[in-house]
Amino acid sequence: MPYPYVLLSAAVSLDGCLDDTGPERLLLSSPADFDRVDEVRASVDAILIGAGTIRADNPRLLVNSPERRAARVAQGRAEYPLKVTVSGSGDLDPAARFWHTGGDKLLATTDKGAERARALGLAADVVPLGPDLDWRRLLEHLHDERGVRRLMVEGGGTVHTQLLQQGLADELQLVLAPLFVGDPDAPRLFGPGAYQDGRLRLVETRRIEDVVLMRYEPTAPGTGTQPTAADHHWLALACELADRCPPSRTAFSVGAVIVAADGTELARGHSREGEDPVVHAEEAALAKLDPADERLRSATVYSSLEPCVRRASRPKPCARLILDAGVGRVVTAWREPDTFVADADGSGLLASQGVDVIVLPEHEEQAKAPNRHLTAS
Numbered sequence: 001m002p003y004p005y006v007l008l009s010a011a012v013s014l015d016g017c018l019d020d021t022g023p024e025r026l027l028l029s030s031p032a033d034f035d036r037v038d039e040v041r042a043s044v045d046a047i048l049i050g051a052g053t054i055r056a057d058n059p060r061l062l063v064n065s066p067e068r069r070a071a072r073v074a075q076g077r078a079e080y081p082l083k084v085t086v087s088g089s090g091d092l093d094p095a096a097r098f099w100h101t102g103g104d105k106l107l108a109t110t111d112k113g114a115e116r117a118r119a120l121g122l123a124a125d126v127v128p129l130g131p132d133l134d135w136r137r138l139l140e141h142l143h144d145e146r147g148v149r150r151l152m153v154e155g156g157g158t159v160h161t162q163l164l165q166q167g168l169a170d171e172l173q174l175v176l177a178p179l180f181v182g183d184p185d186a187p188r189l190f191g192p193g194a195y196q197d198g199r200l201r202l203v204e205t206r207r208i209e210d211v212v213l214m215r216y217e218p219t220a221p222g223t224g225t226q227p228t229a230a231d232h233h234w235l236a237l238a239c240e241l242a243d244r245c246p247p248s249r250t251a252f253s254v255g256a257v258i259v260a261a262d263g264t265e266l267a268r269g270h271s272r273e274g275e276d277p278v279v280h281a282e283e284a285a286l287a288k289l290d291p292a293d294e295r296l297r298s299a300t301v302y303s304s305l306e307p308c309v310r311r312a313s314r315p316k317p318c319a320r321l322i323l324d325a326g327v328g329r330v331v332t333a334w335r336e337p338d339t340f341v342a343d344a345d346g347s348g349l350l351a352s353q354g355v356d357v358i359v360l361p362e363h364e365e366q367a368k369a370p371n372r373h374l375t376a377s
């Protein structure tokens with residue numbers, strides 16, 4: 001199921017706090033950074049915060065710039081992004097500013113929370129998601145029912161922690177403010193628990209007055225058949241690699257990346273790479289690795305087209321090479337059409353041998369793009 005692109009946004013003190021414990025909200029960002037946040041808000045379809053942030057800060061969560069709001073309207077979008085909050089209890093102040101400013105509001109909650117919220121008369125669409133609040137169900141709802149393609153999450157720490165730990169955050173925009181809080185009871189950005197192994201990818205740093213913005217992407221592949229945000233990033237890279245293939249009338253252009261469980265890129269390849277006019281993408285990537293490399297056993301192969309199951313050019317098809325390498329997880333964008341091989345089912349072969357195969361059709365168009373000359377009827 002496609003989810004919105006999920007962007008986590010937060011500002012922290014040098015000692016990692018989101019706020020102090022005083023009654024007023026602690027201002028961590030600088031004026032220019034608040035303006036940047038306003039710009040990001042104006043670019044998204046929805047903004048989400050946890051109930052704890054409504055209780056602590058009583059925020060309005062608006063796009064403040066009239067020009068940015070006008071630009072949204074000119075593009076045929078709502079003047080304000082949808083405002084979303086999550087609460088298990090449904091116990092929120094009906095007079096909070098969140099409900100009475102901006103455009104549409106949505107409360108995602110549990111069945112019990114919905115009863116409470118309705119009894120309180122909260123001015124929002126109340127969406128019960130079952131006995132517990134499941135983040136994947138909420139993201140699916142926002143994508144499918146509300147048309148949300150980009151979701152900005154503005155905290156607090158409980159919400160950020162869950163989205164990152166569950167592999168649902170596509171990006172973290174973190175601002176570091178040059179001050180200390182020093183209070184052991186102050187809320188922290190991330191709580192304890194299981195995060196991805198290894199390192200996130202730093203994609204940008206930017207000085208904004210006296211604060212620094214850092215943008216990170218998660219890198220660790222998911223496990224089993226559950227896709228994570230990082231799976232989407234790696235598959236998009238595999239699709240980009242497909243664009244680098246020398247064109248051919250007799251073979252597909254495919255890109256592949258092999259990624260270790262901790263998010264380390266092990267190898268990449270694309271069709272007809274280097275001096276080899278028949279090499280396939282997965283084959284080219286696997287050839288760069290020592291077959292005894294232990295990391296292969298828990299690695300994920302990303303391939304823009306599903307690994308081939310029959311081929312004339314070499315004795316072993318890519319699905320067999322992947323099985324021989326001991327790789328247990330494959331993520332692909334596009335099932336092989338009948339163009340060269342009838343009823344190719346590399347995914348089926350891999351799955352029958354215990355490999356977890358995930359097809360993410362959101363990337364199919366990108367995977368097909370360099371192959372239009374082969375598939376156009």
Ligand SMILES: NC(=O)c1ccc[n+]([C@@H]2O[C@H](COP(=O)([O-])OP(=O)(O)OC[C@H]3O[C@@H](n4cnc5c(N)ncnc54)[C@H](OP(=O)(O)O)[C@@H]3O)[C@@H](O)[C@H]2O)c1
Nearest residue numbers: 010011019050051052053087088089133155156157158159
């Ligand atoms: N510096 C920054 O950038 C920034 C940004 C935002 C917030 N903050 C600060 O962060 C603090 C608030 O953070 P917080 O961690 O206490 O609260 P929070 O993350 O805003 O909200 C937590 C609440 O959300 C609901 N919730 C979250 N996950 C849920 C789940 N899986 N199932 C059901 N309900 C769920 C629960 O509401 P119920 O209790 O109603 O069940 C929970 O108590 C405040 O001090 C605020 O100032 C700072």
